[in-house]
Amino acid sequence: MxxxxxxxxxxxxxxxxxxxxxxxxxxxxxxxxxxxxKSSPKAKVKLLAKxxxxxxxxxxxxxxxxxxxxxxxxxxxxNIQIVIAATNNQMxxxxxxxxxxxxxxxxxxxxxxxxxxxxxxxxxxKGNLKLGISTNGKSPTLxxxxxxxxxxxxxxxxxxxILNLNTYRKELKGDFSQKVKQLNEVTADLLHKK
Ligand SMILES: C[C@@]1(CC(=O)O)C2=NC(=C\c3[nH]c(c(CCC(=O)O)c3CC(=O)O)Cc3[nH]c(c(CC(=O)O)c3CCC(=O)O)/C=C3\N/C(=C\2)[C@@H](CCC(=O)O)[C@]3(C)CC(=O)O)/[C@H]1CCC(=O)O
Ligand SMILES: NC(=O)c1ccc[n+]([C@@H]2O[C@H](COP(=O)([O-])OP(=O)(O)OC[C@H]3O[C@@H](n4cnc5c(N)ncnc54)[C@H](O)[C@@H]3O)[C@@H](O)[C@H]2O)c1
Numbered sequence: 001m002x003x004x005x006x007x008x009x010x011x012x013x014x015x016x017x018x019x020x021x022x023x024x025x026x027x028x029x030x031x032x033x034x035x036x037x038k039s040s041p042k043a044k045v046k047l048l049a050k051x052x053x054x055x056x057x058x059x060x061x062x063x064x065x066x067x068x069x070x071x072x073x074x075x076x077x078x079n080i081q082i083v084i085a086a087t088n089n090q091m092x093x094x095x096x097x098x099x100x101x102x103x104x105x106x107x108x109x110x111x112x113x114x115x116x117x118x119x120x121x122x123x124x125x126k127g128n129l130k131l132g133i134s135t136n137g138k139s140p141t142l143x144x145x146x147x148x149x150x151x152x153x154x155x156x157x158x159x160x161x162i163l164n165l166n167t168y169r170k171e172l173k174g175d176f177s178q179k180v181k182q183l184n185e186v187t188a189d190l191l192h193k194k
Pocket of ligand 1 (some may be wrong): 031032035108109110111112113116118119120121122123133134135136137138139140141143144145147
């Protein structure tokens with residue numbers, strides 16, 4: 001049997017420097033907004049929905065996020081770079097997808113892989129370290145379980161290690177290749193392979 005591969009290309013976005021729009025204010029919007037803010041508390045995001053769950057309103061209030069009330073119209077895409085569509089109306093979601101494609105805006109219709117330029121993933125954060133987890137859309141549940149596993153598995157001291165290496169990196173003298181060599185030497189035995 002041919003082995004399948006995951007050809008998605010992960011990038012780590014500066015969410016506070018982008019204009020992000022979530023359309024919808026129900027359970028799915030709540031999940032997407034929660035994970036966005038958990039990972040990027042200063043994300044520049046706004047919401048548009050006909051109505052909002054109380055939990056979305058509370059979360060929005062806590063993070064100073066504009067919650068616009070109304071039906072989706074393509075005007076709202078002005079100056080937006082990334083969209084998550086999470087309404088309960090597939091026609092509306094399809095319309096958002098089409099509008100975004102014609103404006104070259106990156107779009108994710110939640111839980112609808114064929115209407116996604118990108119997928120959200122499981123996210124593990126430990127200080128400066130961040131892992132993104134993707135199952136290529138095959139099992140979001142496993143992505144969640146792996147996120148939980150790595151959250152427990154990775155020690156809190158991981159950030160101390162990163163900061164120490166950063167200090168060492170700044171103190172190194174010599175040209176680029178010498179620095180790379182020294183950094184590789186000092187980290188060679190850091191993670192022992194079993
Ligand atoms: C990782 C995470 C991030 C997030 O949501 O931010 C995420 N889904 C999460 C959880 C989750 N979602 C669903 C369940 C119920 C169990 C199940 O169905 O498996 C659970 C588990 C639970 O909640 O326990 C329902 C679901 N999701 C998708 C479909 C459609 C389909 O598969 O065809 C359906 C069926 C809908 C239906 O029934 O119609 C699709 C997508 N969901 C993705 C991301 C993208 C692929 C990620 C990857 O490659 O793994 C992708 C492709 C698109 C996207 O939405 O970006 C987050 C875990 C966060 C965490 O806990 O850390
Ligand atoms: N809740 C889940 O766990 C789940 C799981 C799998 C799939 N889904 C699907 O995902 C979709 C969203 O689910 P949900 O639970 O968030 O729904 P929901 O009913 O809780 O929320 C729907 C949101 O869409 C907004 N909306 C509807 N039409 C709109 C429009 N024209 N303009 C702006 N906003 C509009 C509503 O105001 C509301 O805030 C549904 O299609 C659902 O079938 C949900």
